[in-house]
Amino acid sequence: MADEKLLISTAGSKEEASRIAQSLVEEKLAACVNIVGPIDSVYRWQGKIESAPEFLLLIKTISAKSSAAIARIRELHSYDLPEAIEINIDGGSAEYLRWIREAVDG
Numbered sequence: 338m339a340d341e342k343l344l345i346s347t348a349g350s351k352e353e354a355s356r357i358a359q360s361l362v363e364e365k366l367a368a369c370v371n372i373v374g375p376i377d378s379v380y381r382w383q384g385k386i387e388s389a390p391e392f393l394l395l396i397k398t399i400s401a402k403s404s405a406a407i408a409r410i411r412e413l414h415s416y417d418l419p420e421a422i423e424i425n426i427d428g429g430s431a432e433y434l435r436w437i438r439e440a441v442d443g
Contacts, residue, residue: 341426341434342403344396346410346419347378354392357413361396366406368440371395397426397437 344367348354351372358370374392381387398406407421426434 340399341437342398342400343424343426344394344398344403344406344410345422345424346394346396347376347391348394349389349391349415351375351392353415354394357410358394358396360413361406361409364409365441366402366409367396367398368437369397399438399441402441
């Protein structure tokens with residue numbers, strides 16, 4: 338199993354996305370968070386199709402910190418049900434993957 342993880346989340350504003358990103362990196366729950374956007378999101382919520390501008394967070398972390406990072410996103414987020422998806426990083430630059438591990442473990 339891959340140790341490095343990519344977490345995906347969204348936020349309703351640039352300020353909220355920045356606050357979440359800053360907290361995750363400061364608390365060593367993430368090595369890096371990229372904020373992309375605004376993006377257009379279309380989704381089903383409480384039986385209706387909704388659309389809203391959002392900011393996408395790409396969060397680099399490791400297995401040992403993933404659950405804590407997801408819990409922290411839920412604590413910091415304004416949404417009732419914030420997106421928190423975990424993807425295994427199965428390859429990539431060995432040096433970059435080592436940097437992720439060192440940044441959150443060091």
